[in-house]
Amino acid sequence: MTNPYFSDELTMLREQIRRFVEAEIVPHGDAWEEAGKVPREVFAKMGELGFLGMRYPEKYGGADLDTMASVVLAEELGRCTFGGFSADLLVHTDMASPHLANVGTPEQMARWMPGITSGKSVCAVAVTEPGAGSDVAGMRTRAVRDGNGWVINGTKMFITNGVHGDLFFVAAKTNTEAKGSRGVTIFAVEKGTAGFSVGKKLNKTGWLCSDTAELVFDNVRVTGDHILGEVDKGFYAIMKNFQNERTVLGAMAMGEAQKAIELTLDYVKDRPAFGGVLWDKQVIRHRLAERAAQVEAGRQLVYSAAWKDAQGMDCVKEVSMVKAYCGDLVNKVMYDCVQFHGGMGYMRETPVERMSRDARIQAIGGGATEVMLEEIAKRL
Missing domain, CATH: 2.40.110.10 (Butyryl-CoA Dehydrogenase, subunit A, domain 2)
Known part of the structure; x- marks a missing residue:
């Protein structure tokens, strides 16, 4: 059955981004972590493929898509297991450049937007x-x-x-x-x-x-x-883009959480323990099943909020829910995934160890959970 939130175009976009992530990001992420930076060439490659301007007008190198495209990008970047890379790209595409797109003059757009969509100019x-x-x-x-x-x-x-x-x-x-x-x-x-x-x-x-x-x-x-x-009047522009920022952070978090569950499933189904494998233990099966259900709920919450935003509807309450729920949930998922990896989950060579460190900021950056809960409470 076709996902009601995503057109065939967005489904193809997801597949394209996933292939790029697997081929161009995952093999190099460890080296980037060691260097403490993402090479500028990666921005340029993503610009050539049209990933950096999906929400912007075609005349500036964009694709005139809506919030759902940002969600696809953020989810798939989240799956790469390198949260720092995802953060760099999403700040560029969905947290910084929207300020120019939302309120920039035609002259300002012509001056700066082509560099942003091509990846020749990185923004913050x-x-x-x-x-x-x-x-x-x-x-x-x-x-x-x-x-x-x-x-x-x-x-x-x-x-x-x-x-x-x-x-x-x-x-x-x-x-x-x-x-x-x-x-x-x-x-x-x-x-x-x-x-x-x-x-x-x-x-x-x-x-x-x-x-x-x-x-x-x-x-x-x-x-x-x-x-x-x-x-x-800049405060209003900041608040407007906070909704987009928090939506993509929620999507990124759910991409991370889903990938961590998949990695953990592979591990526990292969790890010998007590005459069988860890997957044989009901407590592990049930906890992972519970987390998988919660991640699916979080993903649908993201999709619903993003769809409302794309329709021009007021979705501050829903986006605040996304940020609060997904930011906390990804940390709960990572805790369990590290736990079920045992000692290996505490080793730097294991992706879930890195992912657990990367996820901690998800409950803080872009609006702390406590602030988001207050925004929700105001609208109940």
């Missing part, structure tokens, strides 16, 4: 700060008018693609009189702009092949044509 989004993550209202980075331009000062933290990125969409407070999250503006800042630097590359528990950085803005001057959208 800089909202989070040392003291302001999910709480955007706590932002301290400032931008003040200076003649026909703006001068930005501040620090951003935990920025994916921060070290090797080319184009950064930076949120800064432009109206200090505005209360809370109001008075924020988004600026496009290019690598090499005077005063803009990488403070330091951050050393993480997981996502080792994803470069994550602290960014410093020291009197960074940009012209007015680097403003995305309206001055002081």
